[in-house]
Amino acid sequence: MGEFAIRLFVLSLLLFVFGAFSALCFNRRTKWANVLAHCSSFLGGLFGATTAALVLSTKQPIIVTAWTIVSDVVLRLKVDMLSAYFLFVISFITIAVSIYSLGYVTEYYGKKPIGLLGSGLNLFVLSMIAVVTVDHSVSFLIAWELMSLLSFFLVMVEHEKAETRKAGYVYVVMTHFGTVFIILSFLTLFFFTKKLDFSSFTQTATRFPDYVKNIIFLLSLIGFGTKAGMIPLHVWLPRAHPAAPSHVSALMSAVMIKTAIYGLLRVNYDFLKGGATWWGAVVLGIGVLSAVLGILFGVAENDIKRFLAFSSAENIGIIFMGLGASLLFRSYHEPLLGALALTALLYHVLNHAVFKGLLFMGAGSVLYATHTKNINELGGLIRRMPWTAVLFLIGGMSLAAFPPLNGFMSEWATFQSLLHLSFSLDHPIWKTVGGLLAAALGLTGAFVAGSVVKHFGTAFLALPRTSHAAKATEVPLAMRIGMVVLACGTVVFGVWPGLVLGMTNQIVESYFHQSVTGRAMLYIPFHRSVESISLGWMGMIFLALFLLLIALLRVLVGKSNNRYDETWNCGTPLVQTMEYTGTSYSHPVLMIFKRLYGIERKVEVHGEYAYYPKRIRHRLKTEAIIETKLYRPLILGTVWLSQRLRAIQSGNLQSYLAYMIITLVVLLLWIR
Amino acid sequence: MEQWIAMLLLISAIWLLQIRKISDSVPILAFQSFVLALTAGAMWYQTKLSHLLIAALLTLVVKAMIIPAILHYTIKKIDVHRQVERVTSKYTSLLMAIILSVAGFYVTSRLHLPSTKFGEPYLPVSITLVFLGTFIMIDHKKALMQGIGLITIENGLFLVAQSISYGMPMMVELGIFFDMLVTVVIIGILSLRIHSTFESLNIEKMSNLKG
Numbered sequence: 001m002g003e004f005a006i007r008l009f010v011l012s013l014l015l016f017v018f019g020a021f022s023a024l025c026f027n028r029r030t031k032w033a034n035v036l037a038h039c040s041s042f043l044g045g046l047f048g049a050t051t052a053a054l055v056l057s058t059k060q061p062i063i064v065t066a067w068t069i070v071s072d073v074v075l076r077l078k079v080d081m082l083s084a085y086f087l088f089v090i091s092f093i094t095i096a097v098s099i100y101s102l103g104y105v106t107e108y109y110g111k112k113p114i115g116l117l118g119s120g121l122n123l124f125v126l127s128m129i130a131v132v133t134v135d136h137s138v139s140f141l142i143a144w145e146l147m148s149l150l151s152f153f154l155v156m157v158e159h160e161k162a163e164t165r166k167a168g169y170v171y172v173v174m175t176h177f178g179t180v181f182i183i184l185s186f187l188t189l190f191f192f193t194k195k196l197d198f199s200s201f202t203q204t205a206t207r208f209p210d211y212v213k214n215i216i217f218l219l220s221l222i223g224f225g226t227k228a229g230m231i232p233l234h235v236w237l238p239r240a241h242p243a244a245p246s247h248v249s250a251l252m253s254a255v256m257i258k259t260a261i262y263g264l265l266r267v268n269y270d271f272l273k274g275g276a277t278w279w280g281a282v283v284l285g286i287g288v289l290s291a292v293l294g295i296l297f298g299v300a301e302n303d304i305k306r307f308l309a310f311s312s313a314e315n316i317g318i319i320f321m322g323l324g325a326s327l328l329f330r331s332y333h334e335p336l337l338g339a340l341a342l343t344a345l346l347y348h349v350l351n352h353a354v355f356k357g358l359l360f361m362g363a364g365s366v367l368y369a370t371h372t373k374n375i376n377e378l379g380g381l382i383r384r385m386p387w388t389a390v391l392f393l394i395g396g397m398s399l400a401a402f403p404p405l406n407g408f409m410s411e412w413a414t415f416q417s418l419l420h421l422s423f424s425l426d427h428p429i430w431k432t433v434g435g436l437l438a439a440a441l442g443l444t445g446a447f448v449a450g451s452v453v454k455h456f457g458t459a460f461l462a463l464p465r466t467s468h469a470a471k472a473t474e475v476p477l478a479m480r481i482g483m484v485v486l487a488c489g490t491v492v493f494g495v496w497p498g499l500v501l502g503m504t505n506q507i508v509e510s511y512f513h514q515s516v517t518g519r520a521m522l523y524i525p526f527h528r529s530v531e532s533i534s535l536g537w538m539g540m541i542f543l544a545l546f547l548l549l550i551a552l553l554r555v556l557v558g559k560s561n562n563r564y565d566e567t568w569n570c571g572t573p574l575v576q577t578m579e580y581t582g583t584s585y586s587h588p589v590l591m592i593f594k595r596l597y598g599i600e601r602k603v604e605v606h607g608e609y610a611y612y613p614k615r616i617r618h619r620l621k622t623e624a625i626i627e628t629k630l631y632r633p634l635i636l637g638t639v640w641l642s643q644r645l646r647a648i649q650s651g652n653l654q655s656y657l658a659y660m661i662i663t664l665v666v667l668l669l670w671i672r
Numbered sequence: 673m674e675q676w677i678a679m680l681l682l683i684s685a686i687w688l689l690q691i692r693k694i695s696d697s698v699p700i701l702a703f704q705s706f707v708l709a710l711t712a713g714a715m716w717y718q719t720k721l722s723h724l725l726i727a728a729l730l731t732l733v734v735k736a737m738i739i740p741a742i743l744h745y746t747i748k749k750i751d752v753h754r755q756v757e758r759v760t761s762k763y764t765s766l767l768m769a770i771i772l773s774v775a776g777f778y779v780t781s782r783l784h785l786p787s788t789k790f791g792e793p794y795l796p797v798s799i800t801l802v803f804l805g806t807f808i809m810i811d812h813k814k815a816l817m818q819g820i821g822l823i824t825i826e827n828g829l830f831l832v833a834q835s836i837s838y839g840m841p842m843m844v845e846l847g848i849f850f851d852m853l854v855t856v857v858i859i860g861i862l863s864l865r866i867h868s869t870f871e872s873l874n875i876e877k878m879s880n881l882k883g
Binding site for chain 1: 806
């Protein structure tokens with residue numbers, strides 16, 4: 001069995017490599033390049049997912065030794081339980097994205113080199129798989145850097161736009177900022193173990209003194225947190241995701257930011273095996289900040305992809321809340337509750353990947369059909385693109401945590417973990433904070449639901465606002481199939497959580513020695529092992545209630561009767577500009593949180609009499625407060641410092657030589 | 673005896689800082705390289721290591737003959753019989769050279785480098801040569817003098833290698849000689865180009881090229 005899994009895994013890796021090279025070779029023949037690249041990534045994803053499922057079901061880690069880079073640094077791919085789970089997530093999303101890309105890249109025929117694009121996609125997926133499977137810190141950093149650079153190239157596909165170039169720049173700066181901290185955390189580990197491979201970290205890191213553990217924790221949190229997009233290090237997310245081609249942003253948002261979660265779990269659970277209480281508190285704090293602020297920034301957006309990017313920051317916040325709760329329970333020696341929180345977080349990793357991938361594909365389909373991402377220029381798409389509309393709605397409902405879809409299941413499990421903070425920990429602070437955190441998560445959920453309504457309602461319902469929207473047609477079959485795959489995922493992972501719990505259980509067991517699993521329908525222990533409640537049945541009950549309500553209405557009111565009539569229009573003809581826009585929908589929220597958005601509002605009334613204006617101009621300017629208040633001073637300070645430092649760089653050969661000889665003499669004098 | 677030869681090397685390096693015309697530097701450089709060849713030859717005589725003889729002959733041919741010839745040709749071609757230009761005055765540069773020489777001797781006395789029996793007397797001078805060569809490059813403004821400073825640095829390094837371990841392996845030595853030759857040819861060509869572009873060899877004018 002193990003042999004078979006290894007062969008399958010190697011085959012999947014080779015398929016990605018094959019896809020990358022064959023697409024490059026056929027760069028001139030766009031159609032061939034498209035088919036070759038995406039078929040091989042599809043097969044690669046399929047085999048990868050199978051490997052992961054095999055590893056998780058047999059509980060046998062597999063090891064593939066590929067290449068001895070230098071005598072001490074071996075490129076070895078080791079799929080243990082944690083790796084296998086993330087491998088499954090990556091491969092599953094890759095399957096759907098590959099099918100979707102077959103249709104989506106036709107948009108770029110004749111404009112962009114398809115071979116390069118397809119090759120980049122294959123290598124990007126390969127690098128992500130490498131990130132979650134390698135077991136050596138040097139090869140991990142190489143894979144991590146490759147992943148960052150390849151995704152940067154993919155973001156820059158539409159480099160002729162100034163906006164994209166700016167986004168790419170911010171992305172590459174931020175991602176390297178994060179990498180610096182990851183390198184530092186590995187160096188700290190190396191400094192105290194004198195080894196570079198993960199297994200020695202695992203064996204010796206628990207014996208480190210506390211301050212070293214704290215340093216490693218903080219460095220890894222900043223480093224991986226930047227990639228994950230936690231607030232306030234999220235600034236690249238809302239820039240890079242909208243700038244990238246949609247199938248790439250689906251991969252980046254659904255999977256790439258999850259590799260950071262993998263890194264955090266690897267460092268904090270595998271190496272350090274949990275730590276002080278304040279670790280959990282810090283992660284919880286960042287989580288709640290990311291969740292609430294992320295969605296508050298998202299509500300104000302009118303660009304679908306920017307909204308989805310902000311929502312990724314919010315979901316990372318939810319995942320961080322699970323991680324924080326889990327670390328906290330671990331430090332209080334509550335293994336069962338810690339296991340529950342870890343399950344919730346792992347479950348949400350998969351679920352977010354599935355529905356966010358679906359939503360980005362939906363946004364991509366809208367972009368494909370209408371060439372705009374601004375919802376205020378859309379409208380009425382449900383009649384022209386019924387498939388996309390329904391699939392986007394499924395994704396949106398899952399995002400808004402509607403039972404029985406998968407988004408609900410994991411958010412609900414996170415809720416439970418947060419409530420357990422106040423129920424099960426005998427500490428006055430957690431009694432208060434636990435409840436507040438759960439309330440904050442509830443607030444987040446409400447805003448998410450609001451923004452989903454805003455985006456779906458404005459883009460898909462009512463009349464088309466511009467000719468772009470009016471001329472839209474349904475997207476090609478391949479794109480629809482890609483979305484359907486993930487839509488099925490949202491339903492299956494929601495209704496049958498036992499499937500996912502079977503996978504996460506191996507990981508949770510290895511860290512907490514507690515089993516969180518269930519029969520076909522999931523039972524999550526509510527408290528200790530006595531009370532238990534089934535997520536699956538809860539979903540079913542909700543569905544049943546819903547159906548019952550419809551049936552009841554049918555009996556009481558009778559068959560619904562429709563009357564078609566004209567809308568009351570104050571005596572003027574109905575035009576599209578009268579429609580409620582996305583901006584107006586989110587306006588109340590903007591007004592409530594005025595401070596946060598830094599709103600500048602201007603109303604100009606033109607005309608002789610104020611009561612009979614000829615023209616009213618309403619302008620609303622928001623500014624990203626984190627960027628102006630946090631990043632601007634930092635950037636200005638750095639620029640100031642650099643300008644001072646530039647004085648020594650005169651461009652004069654003699655002064656450079658003088659620096660050299662002064663350094664030489666000082667070194668020779670100082671060396672003893 | 674070794675001390676006197678070492679002093680000759682030191683004087684030649686300081687002399688390079690004090691010249692009036694650029695064309696004066698070529699014979700001094702040839703003299704310096706000739707003394708260098710002499711040291712290698714003396715060491716070969718004492719140790720009977722054959723590769724020292726090869727190094728000595730190569731130094732004599734390449735550094736004391738071919739390179740000065742190229743430089744002489746270049747100078748004749750550009751027709752710079754003019755005075756050298758320095759950043760500091762003549763006497764300040766002499767003071768700096770003395771300070772650097774003292775620093776070189778002081779540093780070597782502190783470092784306790786693992787020197788060989790016959791090479792030991794040359795060690796402080798060799799390091800001082802490196803310092804002075806760099807200072808020649810810093811002090812002089814004419815492009816050709818940068819090349820002469822570079823050759824002085826190389827001479828210093830050659831001597832360091834000789835006094836620590838009787839020279840580098842033959843292959844490395846050959847490579848360095850070849851590099852040296854190419855460098856001088858390039859310096860010659862570049863000097864010609866710079867002269868024809870700027871009507872001057874003053875490298876300060878080259879900072880006008882900066883964007």
